[in-house]
Amino acid sequence: xxxxxxxxxxxxxxxLKDVSLDINDGExxxxxxxxGAGKTILLETxxxxxxxxxxxxxxxxxxxxxxxxxxxxxxxxxxxxMLFPYLTVEKNIRFGLRSKKIAEAEVSRRxxxxxxxxxxxxxxxxxxxxxxxxEQQRVAIARALIxxxxxxxxxxxxxxxxxxxxxxxxxxxxxxxxxxxxxxxxVTHSFDEAFMLGNQMAIMNQGGVVQVGEPSEVFRxxxxxxxADFLGVTNLFRGEATIENGISYISVNGVKMVSSIxxxxxxxxxxxxxxxxxxxxxxxxxxRNSFAGNIEGIADNGVVIKVTVNVGVPFIVVxxxxxxxxxxxxxxxxxxxxxxxxxxxxxx
Numbered sequence: 001x002x003x004x005x006x007x008x009x010x011x012x013x014x015x016l017k018d019v020s021l022d023i024n025d026g027e028x029x030x031x032x033x034x035x036g037a038g039k040t041i042l043l044e045t046x047x048x049x050x051x052x053x054x055x056x057x058x059x060x061x062x063x064x065x066x067x068x069x070x071x072x073x074x075x076x077x078x079x080x081x082m083l084f085p086y087l088t089v090e091k092n093i094r095f096g097l098r099s100k101k102i103a104e105a106e107v108s109r110r111x112x113x114x115x116x117x118x119x120x121x122x123x124x125x126x127x128x129x130x131x132x133x134x135e136q137q138r139v140a141i142a143r144a145l146i147x148x149x150x151x152x153x154x155x156x157x158x159x160x161x162x163x164x165x166x167x168x169x170x171x172x173x174x175x176x177x178x179x180x181x182x183x184x185x186x187v188t189h190s191f192d193e194a195f196m197l198g199n200q201m202a203i204m205n206q207g208g209v210v211q212v213g214e215p216s217e218v219f220r221x222x223x224x225x226x227x228a229d230f231l232g233v234t235n236l237f238r239g240e241a242t243i244e245n246g247i248s249y250i251s252v253n254g255v256k257m258v259s260s261i262x263x264x265x266x267x268x269x270x271x272x273x274x275x276x277x278x279x280x281x282x283x284x285x286x287x288r289n290s291f292a293g294n295i296e297g298i299a300d301n302g303v304v305i306k307v308t309v310n311v312g313v314p315f316i317v318v319x320x321x322x323x324x325x326x327x328x329x330x331x332x333x334x335x336x337x338x339x340x341x342x343x344x345x346x347x348x
Contacts (some may be wrong), residue, residue, distance in 0.1 A: 001025055002151055002183065007045060007055035009139040014041050017054070017207040023200070025060075026181045028174075030194040030215065033204035034230065039187040042204070043153045046185070047076050059150060068260040075144030081136040083128040089115075090124040093142045107182075114142040117179070118172065134165035138172070145180070154186040158193065170196060173203050191219075191231070203227050220272055221345045228270055235271040243348060248346060255312040258288040259344035267346045273318040275343035278307060279336050280327060288341040290316075295333045305329075 002023045009016040016038050016053040023029045026281050031039045044050050046057060048069035056065045064072050083092050115121040118138040128136050137157055144152055157173075158166045176198055177184055188194060194201050194215050201218055203226075211223045228236050239252035241264050248259040250269055256345045257269060277283060282290060293311030305324040307317045315337055318328075329335070 001060060002046070004046070005056045005058065007042070007043055007052045007057065009041060009050055009052050011041065014038060015207040016041055016045065019209055021202060021209065021212065023183060023185065025183055027183055027199045028177050028197050029185045029229040030198035030201035031185065031187045031204060032189065032194055032201060037204040038207040039204055040155055043076065043155055043185065043187060045152070046074050047074050047153055067288050073147070073149055074151045074153060075147055075149035076153040077140050077144050077155065077157050079159050081128070081140045083136055083139055085128050088124065089120060089126050089128070089139050092128065092139055093146055095143060096300045110146050114145055117176065118142050118221045124154060125144045128236060132165070133161050134169055136168060137161065141176070145176070145182070150181055150183065151183050152184045153185060156187050156189070159189070203229070204229060222270065223347050224269055228268065234273055237269045237313055239267060239269050241265060241267045247341065250346065253313050255291065257344055258341045259346050260341040261344070263348070265344050265348070267348055270345045271315070271343055273306065273316045275339050276315060276317045277338045278309065278317045278319060278327070279338070282336050283338045285338060287338045289344065290336060292334060292336050295329060295331050295335060298329065309335055311337065
């Protein structure tokens with residue numbers, strides 16, 4: 001386990017502010033946030049490139065806060081590969097083992113094993129300047145993994161790649177993690193990467209951690225206006241909540257909603273578009289929220305259709321193309337929307 005305890009670091013334009021995280025052994029942990037949020041500084045502080053102004057870093061029970069990078073057993077992969085252009089792929093991969101007293105046969109075994117795992121065995125004799133970006137990134141990952149690090153740090157490793165290569169390497173990272181069970185901390189701007197790779201994720205902003213949790217939980221239940229905006233929550237409203245019998249009743253511009261989360265006072269309300277049912281008649285169900293309104297917009301996104309229904313406030317509903325065709329929905333049509341109280345997330 002790596003424990004980051006109240007880390008602060010001021011580099012002027014970029015900084016960390018009282019960052020605390022617990023990352024368990026074997027986790028694939030994603031760090032998301034806007035540019036300048038502090039994600040890369042956090043990775044480089046964990047790696048030992050920067051010494052924190054305050055706080056501690058504990059790795060598997062060892063305080064590594066004051067150790068130099070070479071004494072931490074932490075690997076790091078950057079988005080721009082940082083290979084040695086004058087060395088072959090094989091020599092790049094084995095470079096970090098030069099100072100270790102490891103038998104040549106063992107070094108060769110590790111190189112061959114990682115090259116096979118990453119599909120670069122046929123490139124071992126090549127130089128980095130003759131390879132594609134995806135091939136260079138595979139070499140950079142192999143060079144980090146050959147050291148058998150306790151933690152592997154990945155700073156936007158897929159961002160410089162084209163879409164097809166990015167998809168392939170994303171699958172390979174997932175396979176590598178499954179096979180090696182190496183703890184990985186991965187900085188990204190991509191929600192797809194967070195969902196497809198991460199066991200846990202943290203959102204950062206202005207040098208601090210805003211929210212931590214499983215990707216699906218964080219996306220469904222943002223805990224702040226910033227997190228909701230950053231994650232692209234569409235049905236986000238400001239309202240006033242009261243509690244009756246453990247249930248919240250929220251008034252948003254005169255529209256009364258019910259939430260199973262007990263909270264009172266001024267709140268934000270969010271409902272995921274996929275949690276809302278749309279119908280031509282009122283639905284007979286146990287769902288606590290049901291409203292009539294008119295369709296104000298239809299957006300065809302290919303696989304799914306986004307329908308905006310104004311019930312006093314505008315709700316965006318996501319439905320499949322088949323459902324859209326079956327319902328014969330049109331602008332101006334009167335429809336009904338329904339969603340459960342458990343789908344209504346509220347936060348201050």
